[in-house]
Amino acid sequence: MADHLTPEAAVQPLLTAKRCLVLTGAGLSVASGLPVYRGQEHSLYDDPDQLRDAMASTLHKDPEAYWQRHAVRRHAMGQVKPNAAHHALVQLEVLLRSLERDFLLATQNVDNLHRRAGQRAVHELHGNCFWLRCLDYQCLGRERDETDPEFVSNLKAPRCDTCGGILRPDMILFGEADERRWEALNSFITVGVDLVLLIGSSGVVSVPEKLLQFIASTNQSPYVLEINPKPTEDEPWGKSISGHLVMNAEEALPKLLDLLKAGV
Ligand SMILES: [Zn+2]
Numbered sequence: 001m002a003d004h005l006t007p008e009a010a011v012q013p014l015l016t017a018k019r020c021l022v023l024t025g026a027g028l029s030v031a032s033g034l035p036v037y038r039g040q041e042h043s044l045y046d047d048p049d050q051l052r053d054a055m056a057s058t059l060h061k062d063p064e065a066y067w068q069r070h071a072v073r074r075h076a077m078g079q080v081k082p083n084a085a086h087h088a089l090v091q092l093e094v095l096l097r098s099l100e101r102d103f104l105l106a107t108q109n110v111d112n113l114h115r116r117a118g119q120r121a122v123h124e125l126h127g128n129c130f131w132l133r134c135l136d137y138q139c140l141g142r143e144r145d146e147t148d149p150e151f152v153s154n155l156k157a158p159r160c161d162t163c164g165g166i167l168r169p170d171m172i173l174f175g176e177a178d179e180r181r182w183e184a185l186n187s188f189i190t191v192g193v194d195l196v197l198l199i200g201s202s203g204v205v206s207v208p209e210k211l212l213q214f215i216a217s218t219n220q221s222p223y224v225l226e227i228n229p230k231p232t233e234d235e236p237w238g239k240s241i242s243g244h245l246v247m248n249a250e251e252a253l254p255k256l257l258d259l260l261k262a263g264v
Contacts, residue, residue: 004231007255010225010227010245010252011259013194013223018192019188019195020096021185023211025109025208028109028249029083030200031084034077056176063135064157067155067156067166071155077111077129080111082116084253086116089105090120092253092256095257102188107122109126115128125181125185127169127178131170132168133170134165134167135168141167189218193215195223197227228245
């Protein structure tokens with residue numbers, strides 16, 4: 001079992017890392033007021049209605065009805081704000097780049113909060129709830145639709161400018177996969193990675209496991225720091241973790257940033 005670290009110990013690999021990869025999950029946005037999806041009390045998918053709407057089959061069966069529910073949820077998601085963890089990650093990227101270190105942030109979150117905080121390069125592995133694409137996968141119609149205050153009063157499904165069909169949220173639903181979203185991440189890893197920060201991912205989701213498996217397939221063994229109030233120790237992939245910082249992201253990341261600034 002990996003050590004539980006103090007922030008002073010956890011910052012050490014950050015001081016020397018040349019290529020840092022960050023993966024964030026739903027735990028990062030809890031302090032903004034958004035629920036996690038799984039693995040905790042009041043998780044989103046404990047609600048059968050939420051779980052049903054997370055399935056691609058629900059969208060395709062009746063897109064108009066899907067939109068009526070999705071528009072309300074999306075509007076609520078647009079009302080929350082990035083928290084101290086999002087802001088610290090923006091500063092971390094700026095600081096590391098100023099030191100000529102490489103940095104890549106990938107997220108499982110579809111909430112758009114990294115972009116709203118000002119993160120430069122965000123790779124959204126599950127898409128973005130505020131972007132749209134055509135329901136017809138063959139059609140290339142895409143739109144960015146991040147700020148639409150009227151949206152919640154307009155519950156009709158938006159239409160594609162290209163073909164006139166219905167648009168859908170540009171995010172991955174259950175029953176779907178989009179390996180293209182991993183390309184930039186995999187390219188970064190292939191070039192080399194010496195530090196991985198896993199922040200706010202529930203141990204029961206598969207993305208950290210997939211990421212760590214890909215890294216292992218490249219014969220690299222970077223330092224893997226997990227920042228999570230509930231450390232992942234029971235899952236098989238937890239064995240790949242080098243150290244745990246058992247804190248909430250919104251407390252841990254500003255602290256690590258201060259220590260990093262003092263140490264470089
Ligand atoms: Zn279209």
